[in-house]
Amino acid sequence: MKISIIGTGYVGLVTGTCLAETGNDVLCFDVDERKVQRLLSGDVPIYEEGLPPLIARNVLAARLVFTNDISHAVHHGELIFIAVGTPAGDDGRADLQHVLAAARDIGRYMHDSKVVVAKSTVPVGTGIKLRAVIEEELATRRGSNLAVGVHLSIVSNPEFLKQGTGIADFMQPDRIVLGSEPGAAGQYARDLMRRMYAPFNRDHDRTIHMSLEAAEFTKYAANAMLATRISFMNELANLAEKVGVDIEQVRCGLVADPRIGNSFLQAGAGYGGSCFPKDLQALVHTAAAHGQRLHLLEAVRVVNDAQKLRLVDKIVGHFGEDLHGRRFGIWGLAFKPGTDDMREAPSRIIIQALLMRGAEVVAHDPVAIDEARMALAKDLDGHPDQAARLSFNGQALEAADNCDALVILTDWNAFKNPDFDALKARLREPLIFDGRNLYDPSIRAKGIDYRAFGR
Ligand code: NAD
Numbered sequence: 001m002k003i004s005i006i007g008t009g010y011v012g013l014v015t016g017t018c019l020a021e022t023g024n025d026v027l028c029f030d031v032d033e034r035k036v037q038r039l040l041s042g043d044v045p046i047y048e049e050g051l052p053p054l055i056a057r058n059v060l061a062a063r064l065v066f067t068n069d070i071s072h073a074v075h076h077g078e079l080i081f082i083a084v085g086t087p088a089g090d091d092g093r094a095d096l097q098h099v100l101a102a103a104r105d106i107g108r109y110m111h112d113s114k115v116v117v118a119k120s121t122v123p124v125g126t127g128i129k130l131r132a133v134i135e136e137e138l139a140t141r142r143g144s145n146l147a148v149g150v151h152l153s154i155v156s157n158p159e160f161l162k163q164g165t166g167i168a169d170f171m172q173p174d175r176i177v178l179g180s181e182p183g184a185a186g187q188y189a190r191d192l193m194r195r196m197y198a199p200f201n202r203d204h205d206r207t208i209h210m211s212l213e214a215a216e217f218t219k220y221a222a223n224a225m226l227a228t229r230i231s232f233m234n235e236l237a238n239l240a241e242k243v244g245v246d247i248e249q250v251r252c253g254l255v256a257d258p259r260i261g262n263s264f265l266q267a268g269a270g271y272g273g274s275c276f277p278k279d280l281q282a283l284v285h286t287a288a289a290h291g292q293r294l295h296l297l298e299a300v301r302v303v304n305d306a307q308k309l310r311l312v313d314k315i316v317g318h319f320g321e322d323l324h325g326r327r328f329g330i331w332g333l334a335f336k337p338g339t340d341d342m343r344e345a346p347s348r349i350i351i352q353a354l355l356m357r358g359a360e361v362v363a364h365d366p367v368a369i370d371e372a373r374m375a376l377a378k379d380l381d382g383h384p385d386q387a388a389r390l391s392f393n394g395q396a397l398e399a400a401d402n403c404d405a406l407v408i409l410t411d412w413n414a415f416k417n418p419d420f421d422a423l424k425a426r427l428r429e430p431l432i433f434d435g436r437n438l439y440d441p442s443i444r445a446k447g448i449d450y451r452a453f454g455r
Helices: 010-021 033-040 051-060 070-076 097-109 126-142 166-171 183-200 212-243 247-255 276-289 295-319 346-356 369-379 384-388 420-426 441-446
Strands: 002-006 025-029 064-067 079-082 114-118 152-156 176-180 207-211 327-331 360-364 390-392 405-408 431-434 449-451
Touching (some): 002 097, 010 064, 010 166, 025 070, 097 114, 126 152, 207 212, 212 247, 295 431, 327 346, 346 360, 369 390, 384 390
Parallel strands (some): 002 025, 025 064
């Protein structure tokens, strides 16, 4: 099938590559010309495990092509995926400017039947807006609506992949949510989508059909649920600490109940990333626009914001408010393991809080140092004294050299079983603040002062 992808970021690039891998003829477009140039020259602009060889293989087979020519992209695909960013606007609502710009482009260059698929996370009602914008462009161009025999269908097909395991998640989805319009437009789109997803549905059909609006809502509901589980566990961990209970023991007892399940219940320094924070805000905003408050989800956010700073409270509790002359090694900068994504990463808040109090920070991450350097340069703009006290080190052990404490902020596998003796020898004080509960408190027997969450 001929497929175009508009927006070649974490979602668009994985989607396009996986669809090429299943034999489709995929053309990826992005407005960021540098990104397209890098992809054309064989470079992969994001870190996603397993993606570079998959891209290389499909480019070589001429099933995956990159372009910065939007008219080419619109002409190419019978299916056009919109996978552009939907960041939070100033008031928390989802900023749809990129999605609507993509729709305008489609309307501007479309001259045969298209199924337009919203992969971006968008609020309820966006599918209808996409149709209106595309039809408006068509009408401006032709002085009329769709030409006879030319169909436009809008589909909502939200993406559930997780950065770090994006390819496996896309190739073996646990569900494919497909929202379509009523009537003939919906039927036409469902038939095309069924063909496209057939290779992913061979053992059983994972597609869940629903209305456009229900599909849009489902994505927000899923992220809201996952964020809620994290804040729920973090609040209990804070209490566990006070009453002298190990939250990990509680977690094991809790997750054995199949009604509860075991994912997203790890206590720690809070969630970040490009999705949960903005999607929660957007849902709260949608509710407010309809005269409803989402008390639970508002609290989820409050708990999470406070949680990022609890690690700083622990550090200040030990060293005092003034951290001048103190040096901290940071392990983990990305918002989660398996990615170089620094959007809303808790590390940014925590590092700034340490620098603000006068500390020196040496930061390490297995893959996110370049992204972190850029993100923190932006955060510290106007604070050259703080920026001067931040450095990066590509070697985990070296980042701990001569530090007053090691602070762990991302649960990369590489941090899970370190040489504690070597670590102790490098630290000024054998002190670890673990924002991801990576170790068993029994490491205290090795003479390490181990501070974690709820343990
Ligand atoms: P991203 O920022 O990595 O990528 C977005 C890309 O769109 C960028 O390369 C940008 O240059 C491009 N773009 C912006 N405007 C454009 C336009 N008018 N035409 C063409 N390209 C344009 O974002 P992402 O993380 O891939 O997220 C994309 C969407 O998918 C968001 O709505 C997000 O909420 C959703 N989502 C993300 C994830 C995730 O794990 N990152 C998972 C599920 C859903």
